[in-house]
Amino acid sequence: MILATLDLLRQSGLSGAGINQVVAASAAPRGSVYHYFPGGKLELTTAALKEAERGVGQRFRDIFHKSTPIATKVASLFAAAGNSLEGNQFTRGCPVAAVTLDIERDSEDLRAVCRGIFDSWQEIIAAGLNGVPRAERRGVARLILATFEGALILSRAEATKEPLLRAGKSLAGVLALRFPTASSPQRAKGGRRRG
Amino acid sequence: MILATLDLLRQSGLSGAGINQVVAASAAPRGSVYHYFPGGKLELTTAALKEAERGVGQRFRDIFHKSTPIATKVASLFAAAGNSLEGNQFTRGCPVAAVTLDIERDSEDLRAVCRGIFDSWQEIIAAGLNGVPRAERRGVARLILATFEGALILSRAEATKEPLLRAGKSLAGVLALRFPTASSPQRAKGGRRRG
Numbered sequence: 001m002i003l004a005t006l007d008l009l010r011q012s013g014l015s016g017a018g019i020n021q022v023v024a025a026s027a028a029p030r031g032s033v034y035h036y037f038p039g040g041k042l043e044l045t046t047a048a049l050k051e052a053e054r055g056v057g058q059r060f061r062d063i064f065h066k067s068t069p070i071a072t073k074v075a076s077l078f079a080a081a082g083n084s085l086e087g088n089q090f091t092r093g094c095p096v097a098a099v100t101l102d103i104e105r106d107s108e109d110l111r112a113v114c115r116g117i118f119d120s121w122q123e124i125i126a127a128g129l130n131g132v133p134r135a136e137r138r139g140v141a142r143l144i145l146a147t148f149e150g151a152l153i154l155s156r157a158e159a160t161k162e163p164l165l166r167a168g169k170s171l172a173g174v175l176a177l178r179f180p181t182a183s184s185p186q187r188a189k190g191g192r193r194r195g
Numbered sequence: 196m197i198l199a200t201l202d203l204l205r206q207s208g209l210s211g212a213g214i215n216q217v218v219a220a221s222a223a224p225r226g227s228v229y230h231y232f233p234g235g236k237l238e239l240t241t242a243a244l245k246e247a248e249r250g251v252g253q254r255f256r257d258i259f260h261k262s263t264p265i266a267t268k269v270a271s272l273f274a275a276a277g278n279s280l281e282g283n284q285f286t287r288g289c290p291v292a293a294v295t296l297d298i299e300r301d302s303e304d305l306r307a308v309c310r311g312i313f314d315s316w317q318e319i320i321a322a323g324l325n326g327v328p329r330a331e332r333r334g335v336a337r338l339i340l341a342t343f344e345g346a347l348i349l350s351r352a353e354a355t356k357e358p359l360l361r362a363g364k365s366l367a368g369v370l371a372l373r374f375p376t377a378s379s380p381q382r383a384k385g386g387r388r389r390g
């Protein structure tokens with residue numbers, strides 16, 4: 001039921017993830033939705049977003065907590081998302097972005113959930129930015145996440161992975177220039193050549 | 196009616212901009228919606244998005260077609276959006292992003308509309324990037340638009356303008372470093388000091 005909700009949120013945000021749609025997509029009896037989620041749609045949406053927080057967070061960790069140059073990390077993230085988006089015919093994007101843009105007065109409680117998830121993702125990315133001065137890591141992580149979320153939208157609108165691939169490469173390029181020591185961690189391992 | 200629709204789209208995407216809501220918000224008689232927009236919700240949404248294309252496009256033009264350094268342009272764009280978002284209590288973002296993330300099977304026609312608008316905005320930005328090599332302008336414009344759209348989402352989720360202000364400054368900084376000649380157009384006007 002949670003996964004069916006998450007899938008619907010990724011497709012079309014809050015509007016597409018009503019209880020009726022969740023029941024239809026998950027083949028769960030209607031009563032069980034309210035049994036497990038007495039808070040109804042908001043509670044079920046929150047559970048689905050938390051699932052995305054874990055899953056996507058793990059993917060950020062896999063990419064950013066490696067000892068690869070920052071440019072490689074950024075380009076990998078965008079390329080992986082491009083492949084995944086292509087794999088679902090550009091129909092499923094970031095559920096947290098979709099919900100954030102759909103919040104209305106009666107779903108205002110979801111704003112804090114979305115904020116918390118974006119925060120935790122920024123922390124995961126920041127923790128993997130060795131070579132970037134500690135005081136700047138959070139800011140760079142925010143820039144990466146913002147560009148990533150925006151490029152996901154441009155790719156969905158174009159129904160091609162080009163915006164993700166190209167924005168990823170552009171961002172990787174300017175970050176490598178700005179943080180050269182974050183771009184070649186291997187240098188420290190010795191074998192550095194001199195003149 | 197078009198402006199009421201646009202306002203609703205900016206608030207909560209397609210889900211919030213049904214014919215009923217538009218009628219309620221615009222105080223127009225229900226019959227007149229179908230009179231002017233026989234295509235119903237999709238046609239009305241398209242008209243509202245086209246209105247945003249013009250209005251937002253003009254703001255991009257005002258900022259990017261000045262002879263200021265690229266860093267100033269980027270920081271101004273993000274700061275202006277932060278102020279505007281703060282002015283509406285973080286309830287109204289980019290309608291094109293909101294619609295893109297809400298597209299379902301029955302609103303698939305809107306994808307091409309959104310794509311066209313993002314394209315035209317990228318062209319306007321690219322045309323104002325003097326100092327950036329011609330072949331790279333479109334890519335840099337895409338990076339700016341992607342980061343802008345993503346930062347708008349982070350700011351809405353946080354209900355503060357910080358994500359916009361900080362992502363804007365970070366992006367401005369790395370672009371100024373990457374394109375130093377785009378950062379000081381005044382130099383060409385003479386008075387350049389030597390030694």
